[in-house]
Amino acid sequence: MSLRRAVAAPFRQRGVERLPESEFVVALSLDRDWFSPDQAKRLIDVATGEGLLDQVDDDVRVTFDTAGVDLPEEFRPDESVLQQRSTFEQLLDRVVDTGTEKQTAVAEINRLQAELAISIEAAAALYARRQGVDVENLAGRAGREL
DSSP states (O other), rough: OOHHHHHHHHHHHHOEEEEEHHHHHHHIISSSSSSSSHHHHHHHHHHHHTSSEEEETTEEEEEEEGGGGGOOTTOOHHHHHHHHOOOOHHHHHHHHTOOOOHHHHHHHHHHHHHHHHHHHHHHHHHHHTTOOOOHHHHHHHHHHHH
């Protein structure tokens, strides 16, 4: 599952950073047949809530570099990307998207949490930063959740 990959696909397909919302929905529902139109609209809501998209008038604008997202030809998101995720899940997903094995990341985050006696969200943000992953907006959220 990767919300970031699902969001990146229509922008990479068209080579742009901004699309009309209707075109984004068509790309995910008709062009790729990943979601129904209603689910594609839900994806916009989830991605906006997680800071991956900005809504500007009737357009959506991607807020990250889509070229840096690994998007294998066989990739197909499951419906779990349509659910809001916790800050920890979002941080972990960003780390995994950069190529770190999920099991390795979780083990290291747990080690940091125990070693520093901090929340799991703070440990995940720290681990992500040490891995060079941009988590500025999520790190702030993790701090507010303390």
